[in-house]
Amino acid sequence: MKAPKVVIVMPAYNTAKTIRKTYKDIPSEFKKHVIMTDDGSTDESVKVARMLGLTVIRHNKNKGYGANQKTCYKAALKAGADIVVMLHPDYQYPSELIAPMVAMLKTGHYDVILGSRILSGGALRGGMPLYKYIANRLLTFVENLLTGAKLSEYHTGFRAYTRNALKSVNYEQNSDDFVFDNQMLLQLLSRGNRIGEISSPCRYFPEASSINFLRSLRYGIGCLYYGFGYFLGRISRYNNAS
Ligand SMILES: Nc1nc2c(ncn2[C@@H]2O[C@H](COP(=O)(O)OP(=O)(O)OP(=O)(O)O)[C@@H](O)[C@H]2O)c(=O)[nH]1
Ligand SMILES: [Mg+2]
Numbered sequence: 001m002k003a004p005k006v007v008i009v010m011p012a013y014n015t016a017k018t019i020r021k022t023y024k025d026i027p028s029e030f031k032k033h034v035i036m037t038d039d040g041s042t043d044e045s046v047k048v049a050r051m052l053g054l055t056v057i058r059h060n061k062n063k064g065y066g067a068n069q070k071t072c073y074k075a076a077l078k079a080g081a082d083i084v085v086m087l088h089p090d091y092q093y094p095s096e097l098i099a100p101m102v103a104m105l106k107t108g109h110y111d112v113i114l115g116s117r118i119l120s121g122g123a124l125r126g127g128m129p130l131y132k133y134i135a136n137r138l139l140t141f142v143e144n145l146l147t148g149a150k151l152s153e154y155h156t157g158f159r160a161y162t163r164n165a166l167k168s169v170n171y172e173q174n175s176d177d178f179v180f181d182n183q184m185l186l187q188l189l190s191r192g193n194r195i196g197e198i199s200s201p202c203r204y205f206p207e208a209s210s211i212n213f214l215r216s217l218r219y220g221i222g223c224l225y226y227g228f229g230y231f232l233g234r235i236s237r238y239n240n241a242s
Contacts, residue, residue, distance in 0.1 A: 030085075085159070090207060
């Protein structure tokens with residue numbers, strides 16, 4: 001059987017200082033197809049990515065993290081990816097773990113794999129600020145109740161998808177901001193995709209974290225808003241079926 005084509009996408013915004021390290025740690029078998037989509041960075045992100053030999057796509061102005069991912073996925077699917085891995089180029093997540101994530105998808109038991117910073121305590125060990133950790137746990141608790149899923153977190157940016165999983169959702173209609181990640185998971189769940197998790201360490205340092213308290217708050221409110229929307233959808237499906 002033909003080996004699946006794995007494409008790694010990196011949504012970048014001012015990550016010139018970290019992209020090299022992030023790329024270096026990618027297992028060599030996956031280094032061939034890496035796309036960096038640059039969201040109007042004002043630093044040398046594009047120059048560094050080109051030096052590394054990555055495929056670079058540019059937004060000529062800053063459109064937002066969600067808009068950036070839309071460009072990532074469109075490009076990866078167009079490139080014929082069977083598996084798409086999103087890896088933040090800010091060196092927050094361990095690139096090495098792409099290998100087990102892809103291996104889990106290859107078993108055919110899952111459609112999506114998340115790198116969870118909560119399983120095995122990677123978040124606090126990696127220096128996640130306490131307020132983000134508490135918010136993560138509370139939002140996850142509420143979202144699991146609303147969706148009926150049992151995920152350890154909905155907020156990781158380290159994700160691997162099969163082509164079919166990506167194509168099963170209309171991600172183009174999602175927000176251009178950070179809440180895109182959450183909407184995407186809700187869409188994947190509503191389409192019946194099987195989501196698996198592996199534990200993932202993470203690193204917090206200034207270049208790996210630009211989202212501040214106010215933006216985090218806006219993100220949290222967005223998660224609850226869309227989570228309740230999902231819950232209402234569940235109730236109406238239940239009523240229609242009975
Ligand atoms: N397109 C786009 N990407 C961004 C923007 N801000 C950050 N990013 C990228 O999105 C990724 C995540 O951004 P972070 O600020 O680290 O947010 P986070 O990882 O969700 O939150 P932390 O847990 O605080 O690290 C990084 O790869 C950034 O390069 C932005 O305004 N636009
Ligand atoms: Mg980060």
